Amino acid sequence: MKRIVAAFAASILLFAQPAAAQSILRDAETEAMFKDMSASIIKASGLSTRDVQVVLINDDSINAFVVGGQTVYIHSGLIQAADNANQVQGVIAHEIGHIADGHVALADAGAKPAMGITLLSMVLGVAAIAAGSGAAGAGIMAAGQQAGLGKYLSFTRTQEASADAAGARYLNTAGVSGKGMIDFFKKLQQQEYGYGLANIDPFMQSHPLSGERIANLTNDLQTAPAWNAKPDAALEERFKRVKAKLLGYVAAPDRTLATYPASNNTVYAHYARAYAYHKAGYPDKADAEAAALIAIKPDDPYFQEIQGQILLEAGRPRDALVPLRAATAGTGNNPLIATTFGHALIATEDKANYAEAVKVLRVAVKRDDDNPFAWYQLGTVYELTGDTARAALATAEQASMNGDHRTAAQSASYALANIPPNTTDWIRAQDIAMAAQNDMEDNPKKYKRR
Structure with missing residues (x-):
């Protein structure tokens, strides 16, 4: 599991929350699980599995949200709170309901009336204050703000109920049990x-209360043939593994070791402890846990991946090559794992490994071009092999992805001047240079030299 960058179903209020402000976690095994558990639900919604993504966010709150486009963001805390894969499928179905019904695009329809009420109350309140009635003016403004918020929250509750109904429909159509939802x-x-229902004003919530949601959905879900569908045993096993490794990665080591003590010799316990010890800086203990996993299932590519990652980050890149090469092959050249393998090849500082690193990393960025670390590694090996033009192109790709358009433009220009014209790489450099230049021209203050 790798960090690439720095309750259930978020309300429309959270649609404005940028996912980039949080830490996105990328892990090959987790992403494969999300893809498989959501595929039938996405198809049932009429959307394309090529376009909808499920992304993991490092946040211990129980939450999931969409912010635009066709990406569902799920907090790590929600994975830890879920008991099984079917519960996560219920969350995903709800969020796909938001996407399919276009709720992000319609958010202004709820915000504008609420804003109108608030602004009108402010005008009337200021007028009252100017007329000498300060208390009355303040009261008018406070009442207007309350009314505006109530109007908006009513809108979001309607959207949430709509997403609930859509999600239930998709589950039923896909043949996935709604028990998890x-x-x-x-x-x-x-x-x-726990908060005390007497203390919760249902009209000041962004979501309907859970009891209301359960009442609205139970009949539609329970009467569907899918209700009694047997859980996918293989998917449940994958979920347990992902949940364990995620805890080891994001939680404090003490918490992980309390949950999975040394006396626990299950696969999940070894997996969690491998990440916990690795994170805590105990490479020998982490390596021992990884070895235990390999002993249980020698050909499992994700066990091979963690073994290789531990060896690589412990300063033993040459020893990491065997498990990482096997993991890359075993996952059909998964780009995240291949990037780690390419990194290890470079880290050996053996020129004999550089050609393979170029090959591996080129495939990785072709399959997943939204990975700054992969572009960085590719640029590094190009530089080491004397291909400065393509090293500059890789730097341009990375800079463009990170929003550094000045560096992207400069690096792409160097690549254009030194790569044979009209080749694939030359055309790509031209595209980056033009996009970066357009951004700088459109935002001159942002790029003004200080």
């Missing part, structure tokens, strides 16, 4: 009980 709402209901 209902069970997860019951978890949220327990949280509401």
Whole structure:
């Protein structure tokens, strides 16, 4: 599991929350699981599995949201709170409901009336204050703000109920049991009980209360043939593994070791402890846990990946090559794993490995061009082999991805001047240079030299 950058179903209020402001976690095994568990639900919604992505966010709150486009963001805390894969499928179905119904694009339809009420109250309040009635003016403004917020929250509750209904429909159509959706709402209901229902004003919530959502959905889900569909045993096994490794990666080591003590010799415990020890800086213990995983299932590419990653980051890149090469092959050249393998090849500082590193990393960026670290590694090996033009192109790709358009323009220009014209790489350099230049011209203040 690698960090590439720095409750259930977020309300429309969270649609404005930029995912980039949070830490996105990328992991080959987790992404493969998300892809497989969501495929049938996406198809049932009429969307394309090529376009919809499910992305993991490093945040311990129980949440999921969409912010535009066709990406579902799921917090790591939600994975830890879920008991099984089916509950996560219920969350994904709800979020796909937001996407399919265009709720992000329609958010202004709820915000504008609410803003109108608020602005009108401010005008009337200021007028009252100017007329000498300060208390009355303040009261008018406060009441207007309350009314505006209530108007907006009513809109978001309608959107959430719509996404619930759509999600239930997609689950039924896909043949996926809705038990997980209902069970997860019951978890949220327990949280509401913890706050005290008497203290919760249902009209000042962005979502309907969980009890209401359960009541609205139960009949439609329970009467569908999919309700009694048997859980996918293989998917449940994958979920347990992902949940364990995620805890090891994001939680404090003490918490992981308390959850999975040394006396626990399950696959999940070894997986969690491998990440926990690796994170805590105990390479020998981490390596021992990885070895235990390999002993249980020698050909598992994700076990090979963690073994190779531990060796690489412990300063033993040459030893990491065997497991990482096997993991890359075993996952059909998964770009995240291939990037780690390419990194290890470079880290050996053996010129004999550089040609393979170029080959591996070129395939990685072709399959996943939205990975700055992969472009950095490719640029590094190009520089080491004397191909400065393509090293500059890789730097331009990385800079463009990170929003550094000045560096992107400069690097792409160097690449254009030194790569044979009209080749694929030359055309790509031209595209980056033009896009970067257009951004700088459109935002001159942003790029003004200080």
